[in-house]
Amino acid sequence: MPAPAYNSLLDTPTYPAERYAPLADRLKRLLATESDLLFIQAEAILSLEAIATSIARPGLSAINVITSPYGAYFGAWLRRGGVAVTDVVAEPGQPIAASAVKAAIAALPSVDIVAVVHGEAANGALNPIATIAADARAAGALVVVDAVASFGGHPLAIDALGIDIAAIGPQKALGGPVGLSAVTVSARGWAAIGKVPSFSPSILSLQELKENWLDRGRGVLPGTPSPLEFWALEAAIDRIEAEGLETLVARHQLAARASRAGLRALGLEPWIRDDDAASALVTAAPVPAGVDAEALIAAAGRFGVALGRGFGDIKDRLVRFDHTGARAAFPSVVAAVVAYGAALEGFGIAVDVGAAAEAVARSYAKAAA
Structure with missing residues (x-):
């Protein structure tokens, strides 16, 4: 009997120490940044918590944009570190208005941190980070961006945008591994981190990772690096460089x-109505009144399509079409739209699947053409 295919994932060769720095530099080029890049050996939610924990200290004031549960998490982590946080909350499942952030900045005597998610995987919203970052920098604030669900699907020139600290994950548009993420940190970012009292040893300490990896020449990562994740990231970057980042976007x-x-041809409006405020990685579609979201997802599943559910307070009001990575292609896109429409027909909703x-x-x- 032949060995199961998954055995090929075992006994992974060690990822060579001399490849970490070039891998980081390749990722930096894709991000158009001269900032330092740190690999975080975990899914991106840990990168976000590490950022918040590494910059938070009593006496600071922050504007925190909430357009999904991820923004709420970040605000909670900042508060845990003693930061006075002003949340700027969007309508449920919608992008934030740049004017609301600008007004919140103007209402405070000073602002040290402005944090925002770029693209939301939870609801398909796209926040106006260029304007938000410019207003934050004008106020002298540190600009922190969660770019996990936007990198590779939207232009993201970190230095040109004035982003001080960003979290990225390769599992979305890059089509890479989920168990690895990265953080970019500018000189302003390191200055802010350096003012936080040391709390090492901690997996959440960016300062500790700087001292144990960046300051030691970017050789082998501290801890026990997962070779499978790094080989997978390298393969993903190989594929992106071959395709071209602009082509990927x-x-x-x-x-x-x-x-x-x-x-729209079905006869329905997308959940995010403004095309310029919608993510290119996830399209959210409404769950019509009288239709159960879980039942709709199950019905689409019978056509071989996995629709995603919403998160938080809009979890029963929308479903998500995932067109990230290899799924950003005609077969996946048409299958999702048709399966969603056909499922709605089964619930008696009048739609035009052919159109x-x-x-x-x-x-x-x-x-x-």
């Missing part, structure tokens, strides 16, 4: 446009 943008065109499929096809044909 364009592919995700097209998937979003086609998904939204398909929804939706044609709209997706037209979007791709137009892009290819």
Whole structure:
């Protein structure tokens, strides 16, 4: 009997110490940044908590944008460290208005930190980070961005945008591993981190990781690095460099446009109505009144399509089309739109599935012309 295929994942060769620094530099080039880049040996939620924990101290004031539970988590971590946090909360499942952030900054005597998620995987919202970052820098605040669900699907030039600290994850548009993430830190970011009393040893301490990796020449990572995750990240970066970052971004943008065109052809508006405020990695579709979200997801699943559920207070009001990485392509996009429409038909909702499929096809044909 042949050995199971998963045995090929065992006995992974050690990831060579001399490859970590070049790998970090390749990722930095994709992010268009001269900031330091730290590898975090965990899923990106730990990167976000490490950022908050590493910059939080009593006496600081922060503006924290909440457009999903992730923003709420970040505010809680800042408060745990003694920061006075002003939350700027969007309508449920919607992007924030840049004017609301600007007003919140103006209302405070001083602001030390402004934190915002760029693209939301939870609801498909895209926040206006360019404007928010500019207003934050004008106020002298540190700019912290969660770019986990936007990197690779939207332009993200960290230095040009004035982002001081950013969290990224390779599992979305990059099509890489989920058990590894990264944080970029500017000189201003390190200055802020350096003012926080040491709390090492801690997996949440960016300062400790700096001292034990960056300051020692970026050789072998401290702890016990997972070779499988780093080989997978290297393979993902190989693939992105071969495709080209601009092409990768364009592919995700097209998937979003086609998904939204398909929804409108069905006779429904996307959850995020403004095309410019919608993520290119996830398209959220409404759950019509009288339809149960879980039942809708199950019905689409019978067509071989896995729709995602919403998070937080809008979890029963939308479902998500995932067009990240390899799924940002015509077969996946048309399948999601058609399965969603066909599932709605099963619940007695009047939709035009044929028109939706044609709209997706037209979007791709137009892009290819």
